[in-house]
Amino acid sequence: MRSKKSKPNIFKPSTKEIFLCLSSAPNWLKLLLDQNNGRDYGPFLTSLIEKKFCEEERVNERLTMKMIASILNHKTSDVTKWLGKIYDDLFELNIESEAMFKTEGIKHNLYFKYLYDNTATFTMWLMQTPRKYETIYFPFVNAKIGTQQFWVKDVYHTVTDEGQEIDLHLSGGILNRYREFLYDRALFEEKIGFFERYDLSEHEIDRRLRDKY
Numbered sequence: 001m002r003s004k005k006s007k008p009n010i011f012k013p014s015t016k017e018i019f020l021c022l023s024s025a026p027n028w029l030k031l032l033l034d035q036n037n038g039r040d041y042g043p044f045l046t047s048l049i050e051k052k053f054c055e056e057e058r059v060n061e062r063l064t065m066k067m068i069a070s071i072l073n074h075k076t077s078d079v080t081k082w083l084g085k086i087y088d089d090l091f092e093l094n095i096e097s098e099a100m101f102k103t104e105g106i107k108h109n110l111y112f113k114y115l116y117d118n119t120a121t122f123t124m125w126l127m128q129t130p131r132k133y134e135t136i137y138f139p140f141v142n143a144k145i146g147t148q149q150f151w152v153k154d155v156y157h158t159v160t161d162e163g164q165e166i167d168l169h170l171s172g173g174i175l176n177r178y179r180e181f182l183y184d185r186a187l188f189e190e191k192i193g194f195f196e197r198y199d200l201s202e203h204e205i206d207r208r209l210r211d212k213y
Contacts, residue, residue: 009201011116013143015065015080018087023054024139028090031100035093041082047072087143091120098123107165110138112145114172115202120144129155129166133175147172171202182209 013021022029029049036042048054053068065083069076094101105125112120120141130136130152142148150170158165183205186192191212192205200208 008117009115009203011114011118011144011146013146015083018083018143019054019065020059021140021143022083022087022090023056023059025090026052026054028101028140029054029086032086032090032093035097035100039085039089041085044072044074044079044082045086091122091144094122101125107163109165109167111167111169112138112141112150112172113170113202114145114147116146117201118145130168131155133177135175136170138170145172149173151175179206179209182213186212 026049029045033042033045033049036045048068051071053059053063063071065079066076069079072079101124103125105127106129108124108126108129110122110124112122122138122141132152132155134152136150136152137148138150139148150172151174152168153171154167154169156167156169158167183192186209187197192200192208197205
């Protein structure tokens with residue numbers, strides 16, 4: 001189990017990183033605006049969309065948060081605060097109203113994890129299910145997890161009378177098959193307990209594997 005003295009290893013994104021994540025999903029910003037319900041950032045989000053700040057041609061201008069705040073006549077501190085709220089609220093909207101994100105394909109629940117203790121969950125409809133060990137790029141979660149590149153660790157299928165649902169467990173970074181071999185060996189030999197596989201961070205698991213093998 002994790003030591004009580006160990007502190008959570010939390011990834012803290014910059015405002016620029018959050019902005020770039022939002023820029024990767026301009027259509028979802030419009031979904032959030034439609035469900036704004038009087039949030040304090042409503043007018044700012046409206047201006048952000050109308051002036052296309054989160055679309056590729058404006059993002060390529062490499063505007064700073066200070067420049068965006070000046071153009072939209074807001075305080076830089078407010079822009080920083082609102083961007084963070086908008087980003088978090090999109091994840092909340094996906095949890096509370098996942099059907100709004102529905103497209104063609106099969107429902108997939110994506111569970112993201114990386115070196116940090118941060119985790120993220122997002123539900124999407126995909127035309128094809130990624131296979132184990134395949135690579136997925138999902139820029140939108142970079143500010144939550146600390147990376148946009150993931151590989152498929154596990155795939156779980158649930159079939160009911162209402163249809164099919166698939167859970168994808170995704171690990172950040174580049175796949176190291178030798179490390180995964182040692183990890184499976186440690187589980188088989190009970191060098192890592194059942195609950196430890198969930199409680200230990202990736203760093204702690206790596207240290208455990210190096211110590212034992």
